[in-house]
Amino acid sequence: MVKRTLAQKLWNQRILVAMALPFMVWMLVFNFAPLMGWSMAFVNYKPRYGIFSSEWVGLKYFAEFITDNRFYEVLRNTFAMSGLNIFFGTFSAIGLAVLLSEVRSTAFKRTIQTVSYLPHFISWVVVSNIFYTFLSSEGLFNDVLLRLGITSETVSYMSKETSFWGIVTFSQVWKEMGWNAILYLAAITAIDPQLYEAATLDGVTRFGKIRYITIPCIMPTIMMLLVLNIGNLLNATGFDPSYLMGNDMTVNYSENLAVYAYTYGMQMSRYSMSTALSIFNSMFSLLLVWSANKLSTRFIEGGIL
């Protein structure tokens, strides 16, 4: 192979380069240029003076949240809620997609699929209302449990710290399962039908087809989404579910990073603090995604990314 200089290679692939270059510029402008704003975290930013005239405080804000005990509690909550969310969310979405793909009746399949993503469109305000009503002492859940004799007295689930993680995970899975399944469903659609035909001729059971064809074929998609989601661990459970589903009695378990950043950052007009937390968030997420990718090289050659 003749060694080519970079310039020559670029010229050889000039059409590709032409196709990709505008987007690279786009990313530089919209994703990377705003990063200059990170300097806000190192000054006591007052909008009046702009970033460069505000007083330099160095790592003051970082020190503030690193030494805050509450911060670690909040991190713990975030990991727990997001982790549960990703774990159950992924499995349920894949499960739903597989189940749907097994259905023969088109009408039934379309109906269920449409219905399944409806919760995605309901805002968290409404969803939290629904769950509060459902799980309250006079709500349906307690009612059913009492009648079935499983419990002997009503329990106010929303006020119990220990049940919060379970409730919020359930609500998130319920809300996003159908929507997340769309991607997996699209992946399943792309599987070559001939594989299934061949399997049928070989006498493979339905279950076997799922196990040996469907899942392996969409594995790259699954792995990639998983890696990306792990990178998103700090943000997977956003502001809304934590703030709206949580309340004074569960706050020690419900407050996550997004709420913390809002309370001590934006709400108090402390832009510098918000930015400092945002930097922490970004760095940590990148670390996570890099690690997850390294881990995935053990399953798929070359990693996901």
Place this chain on the structure above:
Amino acid sequence: MKRGLSLLLALMLVIGLALPLAGAIAEDARPTLTVFDFTEELDQYLINNATTIKQMEDDLGVNLEIEVVSGMSTEEKTSTMIASGDYADIMFRVDERMIEAGALLPLDDLLESDGQDVLAAWGDSINKLRYPDDGNIYWIGSPRNRPEEITDPGACLMVQYEVLDKLGYPTIKTLDDVYQMLNDYLAIQPDLNGTPFIPWGIWADSWGYNHTVNNPALWVNGFTDDSNAYVDQQTYDVTYFTATDYFKNYVSFLNKLYLNNLLSENAFITKYDEFNSQVASGRVLAMIYNASLASDSEAALRAAGMPERCYARFPILADESVVDRSNVYCESYDNGVGISTSCSDPALAMKVINYIASLKGNILFNWGIEGVHYDVIDGKRVWKEEVAQKFATDPNYRYQEGIDCLGWWPLYYGSMKLDDGDYACPQNKQAFYGNADDWTKKVLDAYGITCWGDNFDTSGTPTPYGYGWTLVIQAGSDAELALTKADTVRHTEVPTVVMSQTQEEFDANFASMVDKLYNECKINLWEDAMKQAILDRMEIWGGQK
């Protein structure tokens, strides 16, 4: 499909070209002022074309472009505005943040030259608008420097008509009376058709906590609305209210209710919507709350045929020796209308503000145009029948006309009287009894009053520094941080204190909460900052700066 799309695009192109053209033709040679209004009640389209706004524009020979910045995330919109320096000429509902951002012009000189009506209306109270740091006036608030007759109080004890009726209209004055009343009533009627009552109503999520847990402790001890602060009236030392014995005594009242099944264990997780539902279903027997916040629920009760479950309003005291000051008006202001530094014609902007604050403006924006909206009968203004009808039934009418909808504008509201001797606002005392429904009349008669305001004394002693909650702590300061932390602590700890089972537990929980406040949250920083703010404010109001 393709043809439909290109047709749509063509249509949009035409509209897109036509609109600005149309605007250009309609515009006359009037100077234009841009206006930001930071409220969400106004509908931008309606208000720009409102009758009264048009009237003002004609009278002054100016064109106003009003942009309504909605209530959601104003924080973010404001920050982008400040960062980029793109301000409108006139801005409503601005506060110290805008001043700190350097967005507003000092108004003293402009008031001298073009703001005669403003000065006349405000008199000495104008000093209360001064910014403590440099003594300048930056914004004009809604004046409340005249005596007001209260028709319906704000903060008060609310008790269902039905409860009072069944118990023969007892006198309810103190917390003990309340406790007795609840027990007596439940003995007669234990539940509402099978659904249990909620004897004492509380919702403690975010700002509901202030209204239903913190502030009642203020009212029963005879304080005015200093919100988080207990201020010693001699030395002006500030103690975080939650840490005081006054608050402790009130919480022990809640504890007593809890131990006797009069306060639900769910009270502290109730959110706003759920609370409104509870009230609207007629299950909440009594509460200390702000009556205007319950108006929607009361309307629902009446619509559902349960007018006997609406509420009577009383003042409430810890014991007989306390003097009620819950509705004493302490004049202080926390926001108003300002002129921005990027305004091209500040004198004209001041003329607009002056117009609004004048007698003419007050009548225009509260009542409307004579002959069109109201008539003068026997020297008093009265809305026309059909106008009053429309106000009651059509929610958009007030915005269309621009009447009685401009909150935060420097107008007089409520039962205050204007310079011509007549009321500023159509809703006043005289109308109350006549408009009340039968049950309300029955209860009012039983207590010998014509409106709930009669129960309350508004002429009591205000504090020399106004309301404590309007005091400003510097944004981003350590004091503010301490307050935020303390707020979190009280939200989590007070429920525990209220639900203590024994006196020892109660004392221990309360002590541990106080300990956290001072050691973890450093609330003393806030206390010191508040005291300084009070002293600064009193100095400015004295006109010494």
Place this chain on the structure above:
Amino acid sequence: MKGKLSYRSPSERIGNALLYAVLTLLGVLMLYPFWNVFVLALNEPLDTLRGGVYLWPRKFTLDNLRQILQMRNLLTAFINSILRTVIGSTVSVFCIMMFSYCLSRRDFVMRGLLQRMVVISMYISGGLIPYYFVIRNLGLLNNFLVYIIPFMLNAFYVLVARSFIDQLPSSLRESAQIDGANDLMILIRIIIPLSLPIVATLVLFTAVDQWNSWYDTYIYTKGTDLTTLQYELVKVLSKSTASIKNYEDVQSRLLSGGTVTSTPQSIRMAITVVATLPILCVYPFMQRYFIQGLTLGGVKG
């Protein structure tokens, strides 16, 4: 496609029954809350306040919907929303497909660099104010293009699309190249037609993103000519006390002549319905791209 087993074994029958049962249960679980929202939207506000309305409107009314449809600038908002959804989505999908095609070419010189840039961009953010300045300096404030250009790429969608394209056999591309096609033609003539499921997915996702987006209308426009449907709806929602931040805010309103009114729950529900209905109508058209290929004899491309 005939020739399959013409009878079902008992285990398969049970499997089927179980399948249908589970999916039906799931369907009900998902549907019921949305049905409840729909019901509440058709219920009188004051009555809804009292609670207890579940399966059927207790006091039926069309007033809530009427109130929303009477909003003044609904037509402009609607047109803007449609335009931005159609144009924005088309532009986005095309850009995403183009870019991910470039990334899927393992031999592409810039691949490594661009790939890293894409992934990093997913997790970093400079904050609102710097982004605002970028928009401002590009002249996109109060400009319709602010709905299109910032939406052109989405890192997550790019990666997903790339992952799909990766699975297409490279022989197709290679043989096309031998025939003299350049990359652009390969993209348009071969890749995209073969990637219909992912294209359909992207169309759906980007369309929903565009349709639901209101924050950019709020921050970057004056909210008049360029207003969108979602923004108008959220404005109504924001009258709700959910927008009140703290106690001082409430007191400030009560004492300055403002009001503390909550958007009735019924209106909020009606808004959810109005905001969602268009998507629900469009989706079934997209659905066939997911369904095809799964049923017997589905043809790819």
